[in-house]
Every structure is written in structure tokens, then in C-alpha cells.
Amino acid sequence: IAAALGTRSIVLVxxxxxxKSTIGRRVAARLKLPFTDADTEIEAAxxxxxxxxxETHGEPYFRDGEARVIARILDSGPIVLATGGGAxxxxxxxxxxxxxAISIWLKADSDIIMRRVRRRADRPLLHTADPEAxxxxxxxxxxxxxxxxxxxxxxRDVPHDRIVDECLEAL
Ligand code: S3P
Numbered sequence: 001i002a003a004a005l006g007t008r009s010i011v012l013v014x015x016x017x018x019x020k021s022t023i024g025r026r027v028a029a030r031l032k033l034p035f036t037d038a039d040t041e042i043e044a045a046x047x048x049x050x051x052x053x054x055e056t057h058g059e060p061y062f063r064d065g066e067a068r069v070i071a072r073i074l075d076s077g078p079i080v081l082a083t084g085g086g087a088x089x090x091x092x093x094x095x096x097x098x099x100x101a102i103s104i105w106l107k108a109d110s111d112i113i114m115r116r117v118r119r120r121a122d123r124p125l126l127h128t129a130d131p132e133a134x135x136x137x138x139x140x141x142x143x144x145x146x147x148x149x150x151x152x153x154x155x156r157d158v159p160h161d162r163i164v165d166e167c168l169e170a171l
Pocket of ligand 1: 014015016017020039050083084085086087122123124125
């Protein structure tokens with residue numbers, strides 16, 4: 001697989017809680033490629049956590065920084081990259097990903113997403129009165145766009161290695 005990829009990277013897209021970082025890290029290990037998490041890189045570049053960036057500068061500022069960081073990471077490929085759930089919504093970012101990588105949509109339903117994000121306070125978009133309604137609205141806005149990824153793998157409650165195997169088989 002690594003040889004067939006050439007200089008292209010693998011980019012995981014999909015909703016928060018879909019498992020992009022967990023699965024991405026394991027896919028990278030299996031392919032002996034470096035793993036990068038876009039959110040972690042954004043936090044390092046800003047010297048702030050993602051909730052702090054949203055609070056201090058607002059979402060549009062975060063999105064601009066996110067697009068720049070992803071462009072820079074893709075230039076350093078080949079790597080496996082986990083992106084934040086909103087990154088693929090920007091056309092410029094989708095085009096860059098299409099040029100330089102194979103994209104995998106880790107598709108998760110709202111039950112799984114809710115279960116996985118409920119435990120954590122680090123998703124500023126879900127700091128709303130009704131997080132479940134927010135997740136459902138984001139899903140309906142985003143799924144038609146995530147569908148443009150090269151590959152789709154269902155993220156569900158099976159051992160991580162099974163999802164990793166499915167990603168590797170699909171590549
Ligand atoms: C976001 C998802 C988060 C993070 C930010 C916004 C989104 O990343 O980038 O909170 O718009 O869905 P994860 O998908 O890794 O949680």
C-alpha cells in the first residue's frame with residue numbers, strides 16, 4: 001500500500017467522535033507512516049487549546065488557521081492525517097486533500113457520536129443547550145459533503161483493529 005500511495009497521504013475525515021485520531025494512529029503504524037492530528041497541530045501553533053481559540057478569536061479565525069495548518073501538513077507528506085470534523089467542509093481544503101491524498105470518511109451515526117463526545121468538554125461546537133440536536137444538524141449539513149471522500153468506512157462498536165483492517169483493505 002505504501003508503495004502505491006507514492007507521495008500521497010491518507011486523510012481521515014468525518015464527525016467528532018468518529019474515531020479519526022484513534023484509527024488514524026493505528027493505520028499510520030501499520031503503514032509505517034508518520035501520524036499527524038490537525039487539531040493538535042493547530043493547538044501547538046496557537047499556543048492555546050481549541051476551546052480557548054473559539055472563545056478568544058471565534059470560529060472563523062479557527063477555520064482559517066485550520067485550513068492553513070492542513071495545507072502545511074499535506075505539503076510535508078506522505079503522512080496519515082486526522083482532521084477536525086469541520087475541516088472537510090471548506091472547498092479549498094477538500095481540493096487540497098483531493099490533490100495530495102486519499103481521503104477516508106469514517107462514518108458514524110449520531111448515537112455513537114453522542115456516546116463518545118458526551119464524556120468530553122473539548123468540543124466547543126457542542127456547548128449548546130441541546131448537544132444532540134446540534135449533532136443531528138451538523139450531521140445533516142456535513143454528510144452530503146463527507147460523501148465526497150474517496151472511501152467510506154463505517155465507524156461502529158467493533159474492535160479498532162477491525163476498522164483499521166477495513167481501511168487498509170479499501171486503500
Ligand atoms: C470540530 C471538530 C473538532 C475540532 C473543533 C471543531 C467540528 O475536531 O476541530 O472542535 O467542527 O466538528 P474532532 O472532529 O477531532 O473532534
